Amino acid sequence: MLPNFRDTLQDLYESYIALSHGDMSSLNTAHRVANDFRGQLEFSSDWLEELDPPGGDIYAEFLSVAKRYAGNICATAGAYWSKTELTEGYDILSRGPLPAFAHWPKYRLNHATTVSTGEPVPQTGIYLPSAADSAAQFLIAGQAADKANIGYDERTMQNVGREPTKWTLIERVPGETVTDGLLDLLSGQSARINRVPAGDPCPRSGWWYSPAQVSSRRRFKHGDIFPDFEGSHYGATFWLWSQDQADY
Template sequence: MSTPGDQFSLSAWRKAQAAMLYHYASLDYLKGLHQMVSELMDGEIDPLIDLARAQGRDAVLKDARWGDRNTVQNWANSAWPFLSDFRQSLTRDIALRAMEQYEVTSANECLRGLNEFSMNWATPDEERKIQAVLKEISNYARNIDDTMNDRSRSRWTDFNFAYNYPEFSAQFPRISKFRVRTDVKAESSKVPPRTGVYVSSDDPNAALQFAWTGGGGGKLRPASTFNEIGLDALQQVGRKDLWFDGAKMFAFVQSPKYASFFAHKMLGPGKPDPFLAPSLVARSAFVEIPSNWYFVEIINDEFEDIAVVSEDDSRTINTQERLRVEGGHACVRAGYWFTPAKPGSRRYFKDGEMMPAFGTDYGVTFWQWDEDQL
């Protein structure tokens, strides 16, 4: 018996996005953050505080001008509670998962609070070790926060998925298989009917999102997709090398069409660095538009090798090239089209009808064929 939604296939790159989101939203990943914080407190900071006290460091750190500002006692009384509260909040977040409630972590507040207090009571090596672990915790927690933040622009763009991909694929060379449930539909700015990952039914380039139902729900944001610059980069660089090949990305920013646009952005000592080209393009390559969404369901106990690109991705790119019309030209196929250059632009065009162009700061308007013609 087939499951509704089997006819909507995911490209290899979208499968990778789904796997990353399900991983960062998982209870095990959240517990991993709790363990990192506990190990830092119980295995590093608390023993270091005990050592500093046993050595009597505070006796030489107090002074008339700063009082006890640089002492271990001040750090223990004022900074240590930030970590303790952080750990308690993670314990609460773990408990809420049983009710399908998801929250951003308090990592940002904790780390900002810790930075307000001096660690001059520790040796340089001791402080570097603590700061290194805090940085690891920050990077780890950011994946949760980017996945759960439904109140602002999505941090999960195509570029950010690519940035996380090498580490993720090295850790998980095999991922779950997925099916797209076209019978489970959702809309941007609304709470979805089920907790999990969603794929845009409107735009084949839109980044996937995670949303949930518990605690009032986490709404789906507008879709993060390519604007004209992003579409040109995809076509010229190719899906496989987009964001990953610095040389090809650098050639793109130096192409006649975009050389002047990116010239003032290539600031830095010496000649422009090709290594910076992917992030440079990413700052100007995306737009957010409302979208309709389908639920991406995990197929239990079925796995496949992870891959950035496959023949399915190549066919998607070729289709996009054929069904992409520059504004000011005639429609090549009757149906529904949209352009990332203007939110809410989706409309029906007759075959041969002139497709309008909108003024932008980065180039011409391109209309894309909408895969959902309903």
């Protein structure tokens, strides 16, 4: 395994240089670290204890940190994040601790910079998908925009599907902060409407979606009765006002 570690280290040096010159695709070198971690599991590290106690413990600790960083980088560079993984479903043990900020950077949606699945990404950054029940992703300029990861299955710890979408760039507002970044990001949208359970009338005409079913986004008129999706693994069906009110 040592030759593999040396080769990966050299790749990391070269990728760092490429990143410093703006090549974000070099983030994918993190897959080499993840692959090396899986490969070394087939070999014993007991010889480290004989060489320099407690060498085995130090080796395991460093390897665990490298694996955690690589996992986060791979998920970001590959647009693999599923809904809730970075919010209420965040796992400190596998993803690492998050700092507690009193104020968060202020962000806004840049509706002038959008891209649809399959098209080349015009600008590297974090994008919000129009698809319902999905998650924001990091997209790299020049690469084809991914499909959106839809939903999250707690049993498999994966998304329940993928679908084409329209992505909108999220940009930071220079020098400004907020106490709740998500609320601020959506402040330019129409006034918030609480979720509405199935069987209730629609309170406002427009596009709505339900996390109880993939690709549920549809237009309702004021007074329409929201349908129910019986047997959904989400449980009770409720409907949410869509952030994207564009007609396609």
